[in-house]
Amino acid sequence: xxxxxxxxxxxxxxxxxxxxxxxxxxxxxxxxxxxxxxxxxxxxxxxxxxxxxxxxxxxxxxxxxxxxxxxxxxxxxxxxxxxxxxxxxxxxxxxxxxxxxxxxxxxxxxxxxxxxxxxxxxxxxxxxxxxxxxxxxxxxxxxxxxxxxxxxxxxxxxxxxxxxxxxxxxxxxxxxxxxxxxxxxxxxxxxxxxxxxxxxxxxxxxxxxxxxxxxxxxxxxxxxxxxxxxxxxxxxxxxxxxxxxxxxxxxxxxxxxxxxxxxxxxxxxxxxxxxxxxxxxxxxxxxxxxxxxxxxxxxxxxxxxxxxxxxxxxxxxxxxxxxxxxxxxxxxxxxxxxxxxxxxxxxxxxxxxxxxxxxxxxxxxxxxxxxxxxxxxxxxxxxxxxxxxxxxxxxxxxxxxxxxxxxxxxxxxxxxxxxxx
Numbered sequence: 001x002x003x004x005x006x007x008x009x010x011x012x013x014x015x016x017x018x019x020x021x022x023x024x025x026x027x028x029x030x031x032x033x034x035x036x037x038x039x040x041x042x043x044x045x046x047x048x049x050x051x052x053x054x055x056x057x058x059x060x061x062x063x064x065x066x067x068x069x070x071x072x073x074x075x076x077x078x079x080x081x082x083x084x085x086x087x088x089x090x091x092x093x094x095x096x097x098x099x100x101x102x103x104x105x106x107x108x109x110x111x112x113x114x115x116x117x118x119x120x121x122x123x124x125x126x127x128x129x130x131x132x133x134x135x136x137x138x139x140x141x142x143x144x145x146x147x148x149x150x151x152x153x154x155x156x157x158x159x160x161x162x163x164x165x166x167x168x169x170x171x172x173x174x175x176x177x178x179x180x181x182x183x184x185x186x187x188x189x190x191x192x193x194x195x196x197x198x199x200x201x202x203x204x205x206x207x208x209x210x211x212x213x214x215x216x217x218x219x220x221x222x223x224x225x226x227x228x229x230x231x232x233x234x235x236x237x238x239x240x241x242x243x244x245x246x247x248x249x250x251x252x253x254x255x256x257x258x259x260x261x262x263x264x265x266x267x268x269x270x271x272x273x274x275x276x277x278x279x280x281x282x283x284x285x286x287x288x289x290x291x292x293x294x295x296x297x298x299x300x301x302x303x304x305x306x307x308x309x310x311x312x313x314x315x316x317x318x319x320x321x322x323x324x325x326x327x328x329x330x331x332x333x334x335x336x337x338x339x340x341x342x343x344x345x346x347x348x349x350x351x352x353x354x355x356x357x358x359x360x361x362x363x364x365x366x367x368x369x370x371x372x373x374x375x376x377x378x379x380x381x382x383x384x385x386x387x388x389x390x391x392x393x394x395x396x397x398x399x400x401x402x403x404x405x406x407x408x409x410x411x412x413x414x415x416x417x418x419x420x421x
Contacts, residue, residue, distance in 0.1 A: 046079055104128065223240075
C-alpha cells in the first residue's frame, strides 16, 4: 500500500476556516483570524442584579468569553449598568450582550447607561416590530448601536421568523413549475431575513465589522443546511447554535452533531450550546460542553485532557473510575487559577487506566499516567511521566498519591521560574 497516496494531511484536519469580517465584542474578537469564541446566556431575571451578577460571574469563571443577558423591560435595562459595575469590582470584565425583543428600540433610548454598558446588542428581525413599524424600529436600534459604537448580532430564529417574508416566499414557491418543500422555503426565509436585515443595517450606516449573523433552528440537518447556504452568501461573522436543543444528553448530542459538522467544514466564528438545565441545574454546563466540543475537535485547548478507559470485565474495581473523575474535577475546578499561574497547563495530557491491556501503553503516551490494577492483577500501579516509568504505587492511598504527583508535575513543568532574590 502506498501510504502517501492513501493518507493526506487533510484527512486528519478540518477544512480551512472560512474567512469572515472580524467583529470586536467588548475586546473579544469574533471572526477573521480569531479562534472560535465560546459564549453563553443567563437564565436569571436581569432586574434581579444579585442573581444575575452571580450567574454571569459563574459563567465567566467557567470560561464563557461572552455572556448574553435578557433586557426585556425598564427594570432590567436599569439594572444593566449596576450589573456591569459590580462584575468589574469582582475583577470580571466579560462582555455583556443585551438580548432585545419587541421594545428594544425604546429601552435603549430610555436607558442610555444600559446602552453604554452593553458590549453588543442582539436583534431578532422577526420580532423587532410588526408591519410598518418593523423596519423603522430595527433602524432605531441600529442607530443606537452606531451612536454608542456597539456591534449587533442579527439573530434570526425560526420560532419567530418574519411572517410577511415567509408568506411571500411561500407564495412565490407555489408559482414555480417544481415547488420546493415548505421546509426548504422556511430555510430560505431564515437566510434571507438575516441577509436583508444586515443589508438594511449597513444602509443605515453600521459598518460591516460591527455585524454578526445567526440563523438558528432546532433540527440538526436543518441547521447544517442553513449555515452551509448562509456562509456561501456572505462574509459576515457567524454565530452558531442549535436553538431549543433540549435537556441532558439529547441537547449535548444534537448540538455537538450539528455544530461539529459545520466547524469541520470551516463554518462558524462563535458558538453557544443552548442546553435546558435540570431544575436547579448548573448553567455552566453549556460552557463546559462548548469548550469540550472545540477541544476534542482540535480547535482550542481549554483544560487538560484526561484519558480513561470505559471499563470492562477486567476492571470490576471502581478505583480507576473514581480517580479519573477526581482528577478531571480537580483540573476543571483549578483551571481559572492555573491559567494564570501555569501558562500552557491546558495542554496537559493525563491518563488514568484500569488494567494491563491498554493501561501501560496509554499511560506512556500521556504526559503523566497511571495504570491501575485490574481484576486478579498484582495490586500495583505503575506511573509514567513523559513516557518513562518513574514509580509504582501500592496500598489504599494510590489515588491520593497520584493526585499529588499530578500537582507536582504541573508545578515542575508549567510553573514560572522564581526570580532570584
